[in-house]
Amino acid sequence: xxxxxxxxxxxxxxxxxxxxxxxxxxxxxxxxxxxxxxxxxxxxxxxxxxxxxxxxxxxxxxxxxxxxxxxxxxxxxxxxxxxxxxxxxxxxxxxxxxxxxxxxxxxxxxxxxxxxxxxxxxxxxxxxxxxxxxxxxxxxxxxxxxxxxxxxxxxxxxxxxxxxxxxxxxxxxxxxxxxxxxxxxxxxxxxxxxxxxxxxxxxxxx
Amino acid sequence: xxxxxxxxxxxxxxxxxxxxxxxxxxxxxxxxxxxxxxxxxxxxxxxxxxxxxxxxxxxxxxxxxxxxxxxxxxxxxxxxxxxxxxxxxxxxxxxxxxxxxxxxxxxxxxxxxxxxxxxxxxxxxxxxxxxxxxxxxxxxxxxxxxxxxxxxxxxxxxxxxxxxxxxxxxxxxxxxxxxxxxxxxxxxxxxxxxxxxxxxxxxxxxxxxxxxxxxxxxxxxxxxxxxxxxxxxxxxxxxxxxxxxxxxxxxxxxxxxxxxxxxxxxxxxxxxxxxxxxxxxxxxxxxxxxxxxxxxxxxxxxxxxxxxxxxxxxxxxxxxxxxxxxxxxxxxxxxxxxxxxxxxxxxxxxxxxxxxxxxxxxxxxxxxxxxxxxxxxxxxxxxxxxxxxxxxxxxxxxxxxxxxxxxxxxxxxxxxxxxxxxxxxxxxxxxxxxxxxxxxxxxxxxxxxxxxxxxxxxxxxxxxxxxxxxxxxxxxxxxxxxxxxxxxxxxxxxxxxxxxxxxxxxxxxxxxxxxxxxxxxxxxxxxxxxxxxxxxxxxxxxxxxxxxxxxxxxxxxxxxxxxxxxxxxxxxxxxxxxxxxxxxxxxxxxxxxxxxxxxxxxxxxxxxxxxxxxxxxxxxxxxxxxxxxxxxxxxxxxxxxxxxxxxxxxxxxxxxxxxxxxxxxxxxxxxxxxxxxxxxxxxxxxxxxxxxxxxxxxxxxxxxxxxxxxxxxxxxxxxxxxx
Numbered sequence: 001x002x003x004x005x006x007x008x009x010x011x012x013x014x015x016x017x018x019x020x021x022x023x024x025x026x027x028x029x030x031x032x033x034x035x036x037x038x039x040x041x042x043x044x045x046x047x048x049x050x051x052x053x054x055x056x057x058x059x060x061x062x063x064x065x066x067x068x069x070x071x072x073x074x075x076x077x078x079x080x081x082x083x084x085x086x087x088x089x090x091x092x093x094x095x096x097x098x099x100x101x102x103x104x105x106x107x108x109x110x111x112x113x114x115x116x117x118x119x120x121x122x123x124x125x126x127x128x129x130x131x132x133x134x135x136x137x138x139x140x141x142x143x144x145x146x147x148x149x150x151x152x153x154x155x156x157x158x159x160x161x162x163x164x165x166x167x168x169x170x171x172x173x174x175x176x177x178x179x180x181x182x183x184x185x186x187x188x189x190x191x192x193x194x195x196x197x198x199x200x201x202x203x204x205x206x
Numbered sequence: 207x208x209x210x211x212x213x214x215x216x217x218x219x220x221x222x223x224x225x226x227x228x229x230x231x232x233x234x235x236x237x238x239x240x241x242x243x244x245x246x247x248x249x250x251x252x253x254x255x256x257x258x259x260x261x262x263x264x265x266x267x268x269x270x271x272x273x274x275x276x277x278x279x280x281x282x283x284x285x286x287x288x289x290x291x292x293x294x295x296x297x298x299x300x301x302x303x304x305x306x307x308x309x310x311x312x313x314x315x316x317x318x319x320x321x322x323x324x325x326x327x328x329x330x331x332x333x334x335x336x337x338x339x340x341x342x343x344x345x346x347x348x349x350x351x352x353x354x355x356x357x358x359x360x361x362x363x364x365x366x367x368x369x370x371x372x373x374x375x376x377x378x379x380x381x382x383x384x385x386x387x388x389x390x391x392x393x394x395x396x397x398x399x400x401x402x403x404x405x406x407x408x409x410x411x412x413x414x415x416x417x418x419x420x421x422x423x424x425x426x427x428x429x430x431x432x433x434x435x436x437x438x439x440x441x442x443x444x445x446x447x448x449x450x451x452x453x454x455x456x457x458x459x460x461x462x463x464x465x466x467x468x469x470x471x472x473x474x475x476x477x478x479x480x481x482x483x484x485x486x487x488x489x490x491x492x493x494x495x496x497x498x499x500x501x502x503x504x505x506x507x508x509x510x511x512x513x514x515x516x517x518x519x520x521x522x523x524x525x526x527x528x529x530x531x532x533x534x535x536x537x538x539x540x541x542x543x544x545x546x547x548x549x550x551x552x553x554x555x556x557x558x559x560x561x562x563x564x565x566x567x568x569x570x571x572x573x574x575x576x577x578x579x580x581x582x583x584x585x586x587x588x589x590x591x592x593x594x595x596x597x598x599x600x601x602x603x604x605x606x607x608x609x610x611x612x613x614x615x616x617x618x619x620x621x622x623x624x625x626x627x628x629x630x631x632x633x634x635x636x637x638x639x640x641x642x643x644x645x646x647x648x649x650x651x652x653x654x655x656x657x658x659x660x661x662x663x664x665x666x667x668x669x670x671x672x673x674x675x676x677x678x679x680x681x682x683x684x685x686x687x688x689x690x691x692x693x694x695x696x697x698x699x700x701x702x703x704x705x706x707x708x709x710x711x712x713x714x715x716x717x718x719x720x721x722x723x724x725x726x727x728x729x730x731x732x733x734x735x736x737x738x739x740x741x742x743x744x745x746x747x748x749x750x751x752x753x754x755x756x757x758x759x760x761x762x763x764x765x766x767x768x769x770x771x772x773x774x775x776x777x778x779x780x781x782x783x784x785x786x787x788x789x790x791x792x793x794x795x796x797x798x799x800x801x802x803x804x805x806x807x808x809x810x811x812x813x814x815x816x817x818x819x820x821x822x823x824x825x826x827x828x829x830x831x832x833x834x835x836x837x838x839x840x841x842x843x844x845x846x847x848x849x850x851x852x853x854x855x856x857x858x859x860x861x862x863x864x865x866x867x868x869x870x871x872x873x874x875x876x877x878x879x880x881x882x883x884x885x886x887x888x889x890x891x892x893x894x895x896x897x898x899x900x901x902x903x904x905x906x907x908x909x910x911x912x913x914x915x916x917x918x919x920x921x922x923x924x925x926x927x928x929x
Binding site: 046 | 647651652670703735769772778782783828874876898903921
């Protein structure tokens with residue numbers, strides 16, 4: 001008997017209705033139920049994170065056994081196990097876990113952002129050769145004006161651009177577009193919530 | 207005649223007929239209903255397939271039943287029942303021959319027929335065509351008369367049938383078989399006739415089976431008489447006889463026609479004719495109510511199909527096979543003596559086993575089926591199965607599901623298969639081949655950027671002026687911090703990734719520094735797994751100069767899992783979300799952070815003096831606004847944010863709102879530099895400002911000149927193509 005799908009859907013709908021009710025009415029009993037449900041979410045999410053870590057290690061251990069690029073998998077498994085063990089034992093404030101974080105993780109991720117900066121600069125320079133149209137020209141001009149208004153151009157601040165044009169571009173034009181996006185996101189969120197509450201969408205039953 | 211008793215429900219059959227049905231049609235049954243070998247053996251031993259239809263041959267065994275005889279006497283009295291037969295006889299002109307046939311004895315008649323058969327064979331060998339021509343003329347009259355004469359073969363064993371007609375049907379009793387076998391021996395010895403195989407088989411003698419037939423006949427006759435008495439009494443009632451009378455007009459001419467052929471070909475016509483005659487005459491008696499409802503056509507068809515099986519069993523090459531083929535052709539075409547072939551009812555077609563009756567080939571000739579290899583019917587082909595339900599006539603047909611798949615759907619299927627298979631495979635990273643000029647250009651761009659950024663570092667000078675214009679959201683942030691009372695608990699959330707730590711640290715350092723200067727007691731938390739590490743890194747590198755941080759008295763609540771739900775839970779009840787966080791007190795003991803300052807004052811989220819969210823992700827920042835801000839707005843607790851420059855367009859609307867959902871906002875490195883300008887306290891944003899400005903300047907130049915160069919180059923190429 002397949003009860004997974006209807007059971008999970010019923011749990012999702014029930015939980016959503018209870019949490020939604022707490023926004024509409026202030027009843028201590030319902031609030032208590034909501035706190036319990038949210039507490040379960042915190043615990044379950046933490047457990048899911050651990051399960052994900054175990055799954056990641058398992059996948060790469062299997063790759064090592066199968067000989068599929070074992071060097072990368074070996075480095076990953078060793079790094080994960082060592083970092084997890086040290087942080088668990090010593091705590092995140094200890095200098096060893098802190099050193100791992102400061103001298104490995106932050107530089108690696110930051111360097112990726114640096115590469116991204118170079119790549120975006122190169123792509124912007126070649127944009128007009130690949131797509132020489134009006135929208136490309138508008139994009140390039142907007143980009144140049146925003147950059148000019150963000151920081152002084154070789155230690156020279158351009159008054160009109162930095163004080164008027166750049167704020168207009170980033171807060172009026174970009175803000176107008178962002179509001180439109182946010183309204184769309186809000187409507188989509190409401191529609192998705194209603195569909196889940198009435199059972200039309202069952203993302204938890206798969 | 208060929209009706210199978212198994213076609214009818216058993217509960218509708220009379221008891222005695224039911225027993226006969228079981229014995230005849232279900233040889234697999236054992237016990238009391240053991241088949242009478244005598245009735246089966248004659249036809250087999252004679253080499254003739256079972257001419258008598260199932261259920262009718264046993265009537266000879268029931269002949270001893272007195273009640274049945276009485277009933278049948280009245281039932282088939284010539285005066286009131288045999289008008290139809292009488293008319294047929296008159297038409298055939300065979301009544302005179304019947305009288306002469308009565309004078310013949312069984313033995314002489316049998317021997318004459320054997321002699322006739324021998325003569326016919328010789329004639330066929332000498333002149334086949336003339337023989338075959340004569341068959342059509344001789345068989346009708348001769349077989350018809352012999353058919354009727356043969357009913358007088360045995361007067362003793364068929365007393366109960368005496369009332370049916372003047373002629374008395376013979377019985378395939380043991381005495382009769384003995385006589386037949388004896389005659390065969392005599393003929394063989396005296397004349398040394400070259401007998402066909404089926405006669406040789408008889409001649410080989412199976413006396414034991416004859417004896418067995420005797421005993422079976424006696425036992426079954428007694429049983430039948432006991433079982434059928436009551437039932438037959440009912441039919442003996444004159445009022446009910448009308449109901450039991452045959453309502454189906456048998457086509458006797460047709461029956462006689464094929465029987466004639468059998469007589470001529472088989473030689474031994476006495477028993478066969480008698481059997482058919484008795485069977486035909488007794489047919490009405492075995493079809494009470496349940497059979498009266500049958501259509502005439504179905505019964506006629508059944509009678510037609512009977513000789514098909516028997517004829518086909520003959521050995522190929524004998525005269526019978528030729529006639530059989532001829533007969534089969536007639537049946538196949540549905541024309542015989544001007545009578546159109548009747549239609550087989552649907553119910554009969556439905557129960558007919560597949561393949562068993564497909565005896566007529568495309569050329570109209572009969573097809574010999576596979577002969578039985580075991581059992582009493584060994585050597586006979588196209589035999590009805592004993593138990594149709596237990597025999598697999600053909601392979602079980604798997605119902606075909608006609609699923610129409612269009613080309614579009616097939617394309618979709620292939621796409622889906624490709625997607626699934628691609629998910630299972632580990633994508634191999636292929637090294638892209640980049641043209642050397644492009645690769646060189648990339649290196650040039652990267653070098654220029656690095657040089658522009660590193661010059662201020664090596665130079666050690668800060669020549670670039672800090673931004674003088676202050677944005678209102680930054681001023682609002684500064685005003686909020688300045689309004690906080692000393693030792694106010696401030697919750698700081700680290701919600702950014704390590705990759706953007708450079709920008710976020712520069713943007714937020716001035717704000718946190720300002721808070722610490724104001725004496726706020728900071729409490730740190732994060733919904734990102736890397737948050738606790740970033741907190742420790744941040745405090746150690748940027749804020750360690752403050753006593754509050756250096757003494758490590760600040761509570762770090764760490765990471766709370768669950769995303770938006772965790773935020774809501776934390777906003778609703780902070781202590782229950784992170785209940786167990788310990789901090790070393792001045793005495794070196796670990797104490798729960800919720801029991802010491804500043805968290806011992808916190809019972810709910812509104813108890814914090816300010817919430818500061820440092821985020822590079824607009825979605826995370828929006829989660830704080832949507833889940834936590836409603837609780838804060840109840841007590842006018844400010845929610846402030848330091849965000850990345852890329853998130854500013856999406857978060858700024860929450861500030862530029864009424865009422866403001868975000869009370870203060872600092873975005874990017876430029877926002878941090880502005881905040882330092884406002885707070886009049888240099889921090890890392892000022893140190894980064896020169897390198898940041900130089901990098902942006904070089905980027906602007908590269909994009910500008912690169913765009914112009916590429917545009918001209920593209921325009922030239924297009925122009926050359928036009929030319």
